Amino acid sequence: AGCGWGYGSKNGPSHWHEQFPIAKEGSRQSPIELKNAETKYDSSLKPLTLSYDASSAKSLTNTGSSVQVDYEDGTDRLVLTGGPLCGKYRLRQFHFHWGACDDHGSEHILDGTSYSAELHLVHWNAEKYCDFAEAAKAPDGLAVIGVFLKVCNENPALQKMLSSLDCIKKKGSKVEFTDFAPCALLPPCLNYYTYLGSLTTPPLFESVIWIVLKEPITLSSEQMTKFRTLEFTGPDDPMQDNYRPPQPLKCREIRKNFQ
Numbered sequence: 001a002g003c004g005w006g007y008g009s010k011n012g013p014s015h016w017h018e019q020f021p022i023a024k025e026g027s028r029q030s031p032i033e034l035k036n037a038e039t040k041y042d043s044s045l046k047p048l049t050l051s052y053d054a055s056s057a058k059s060l061t062n063t064g065s066s067v068q069v070d071y072e073d074g075t076d077r078l079v080l081t082g083g084p085l086c087g088k089y090r091l092r093q094f095h096f097h098w099g100a101c102d103d104h105g106s107e108h109i110l111d112g113t114s115y116s117a118e119l120h121l122v123h124w125n126a127e128k129y130c131d132f133a134e135a136a137k138a139p140d141g142l143a144v145i146g147v148f149l150k151v152c153n154e155n156p157a158l159q160k161m162l163s164s165l166d167c168i169k170k171k172g173s174k175v176e177f178t179d180f181a182p183c184a185l186l187p188p189c190l191n192y193y194t195y196l197g198s199l200t201t202p203p204l205f206e207s208v209i210w211i212v213l214k215e216p217i218t219l220s221s222e223q224m225t226k227f228r229t230l231e232f233t234g235p236d237d238p239m240q241d242n243y244r245p246p247q248p249l250k251c252r253e254i255r256k257n258f259q
């Protein structure tokens, strides 16, 4: 059996449609290019409200496609409401996508700019659905906040996670990782773009309400280099360029909550 989907030349994004036809046939695939001039200001969009407490972080994992922090999502501890959302979405995990060099690596592209990396905070609609798996198949089941990362000065909030990466170099490795407040990874301004999209990795379910923040967070080039010390499949296969290129907008509208 093939080694499953990945980001290599033989199993990367251009091959995903072979096993996941929605990659080509879907009507709301992610990521996309965000062109500010073509987005629409919507005054009915509410501000994002995030009630995150640090305590319910659980673990840090090398998933073989990204580095991921998982949260305890059995109760309403880390909840996202407001914005374009109806109801309460629970934080389940966050992970990142990044490039082999600092000039690219993000999944969404803002006015032609690729950022060095992109953080995804994955939430599911715990008000309407019983669990994550059920929500992942519903058109309003998931909400992902995307945050661009720009190489500039060091980001102290990332340090706790980055200093633990040596323990999870290998695919599938996992360590306990607690008391991490995800709100420390958000920029001061929560102005956002929002559109209906999908997971950006197989199975590419079209169940994500995307909320992409306009303002990036920053990190140092040394911190950016740290991400690339993780491995995809082995020591000669550094984890980098784990991003899907932009997909056709088709007949979607992109809204924003700021003028």
Ligand SMILES: NS(=O)(=O)c1c2ccccc2cc2ccccc12
Pocket (backbone or CB within 6 Å): 063, 065, 066, 095, 120, 122, 136, 142, 144, 198, 199, 200, 201, 208
């Ligand atoms: N890139 S992504 O946020 O679409 C994504 C998920 C999105 C929603 C639900 C689960 C997801 C799991 C992912 C696991 C690894 C990478 C991206 C993932």
Ligand SMILES: [Zn+2]
Pocket (backbone or CB within 6 Å): 095, 096, 097, 120, 200
């Ligand atoms: Zn992602």
